[in-house]
Amino acid sequence: MTPDDLDNYPDEASSSQPPLYLLTGLVLGLLLGLFIARVLSPLRYMDTAPAMLSESYKATYRLLIAQAYQSNGNLERARLRLHLLDGDLAPQALASQAQQWLAEGNNLEAARALAELVAALAQPTPPSSSPAPPTPASGSLVSTVSLPTLGLGQAIATPTSTPSPTPTLTPWPTFTPRPSPTQRPALQAPFKLVDQRPLCENGVPAGLLQIYLTDNAGQPLAGVPITLFWSGGQNVFYTGLYPAISPGYADALLDPNLTYDVRPGDVGETVRGLQPPQCKAPDGQTFIGGWRLEFAQP
Structure with a gap:
């Protein structure tokens, strides 16, 4: 074997390396596909369900x-x-x-x-009442007319007239009333404090403030703002976020180191100087309790 024959055999080291042009083409193809999918023709969702x-x-x-x-x-x-x-x-x-x-x-x-x-x-869903079928008006009279019976050969043929077609009247357009919006609570009616009691039961979070609001008929009111004031700040929360307790219920946590003023609604009675009370357990130990305030419209 001559040296010229050795030059005809491929180099094993060079044949084991992958071609660079294949890797370059793969990378360029991926980049081009991402550019098309994200910029030129992105995926658009049509008629998507709200849950998605x-x-x-x-x-x-x-x-x-x-x-x-x-x-x-x-x-x-x-x-x-x-x-x-x-x-x-x-x-x-x-x-x-x-x-x-x-x-x-x-x-x-x-x-x-x-x-x-x-x-x-x-609120519970009211049962739907089906309309009662129409009944005949009371006092309406039905008169019957008896005609004489004709014998054989006495029947008289009377010509029948072709009824003329009656014009069809176009009905007037009917107006469908739109549902009236629900009446909001009368926030301008002042709320009066009707009950205030400390909460010293076991398991009550420290500084818990419970608010109950009712109207003049004793029905709970939802969506009423409760303003909590303290030195250097205030907070607003609303009734109705815990319907399992009551639509007129709201709560907040009080800091034992601060003194608060509480006002329901816009012009309600303000309870001033509110601090979490000190409660005593049956074993003599003291702990921080809460307050329950009940307001009603007069």
Whole structure:
């Protein structure tokens, strides 16, 4: 074998390396595919179910449903829309979103709209009454006329006249009344303090403040703002976020080192100088309790 024959054999080291042009083409193909999928022709969702939305879009969807209910008062439509969005967990999702927005303190009106819808959903659904079938008017008389019977061969043929077609009257358009919006609580009516008692039961969180609001008929009121004042700050929370307890219920936690003033509604009676009470357990130990305040409209 001559040296020229050795030059005809491929180098084993060079043949074991992959071709660079294949790797370059693969990388360029991936980059081009990403550019087309993300920029030129991104994926667009059409007719997506509400339950498939992201959580941020679901929050916006819930707010739109609550605002629509404030506008037209159609509770059944709001209930159906929420069921498509959250299923059977719609009231819990509404209450959780309202509590979160109240804690952030940046969207109080929206939180109030959510609270009103939560309270409306907690109300029992009235049974639907089917209309009674129409009955004949009382006193209507039906007269019967007896005609003489003709014998054989006495029948008289009378010509029958062709009835003329009667013109069809175009009915007038009927006006369908729109549902009236639900009446909001009369926030201008002042609330009066009717009961104040300390909470010293076992298991009560330290500094718990419970608020119960009712109207002049004794019915709980939802969506009413409660303003909590202290030195250097204030906080607003709403009734109706815990419909399982009561539509007129709201609560907050008080700092034992601060003194608070509490006012329900816009012009309600203000309870001043409120501090968490010191309670005594059966074994003689003291602990921090809470307060229960009940307000009613006169």
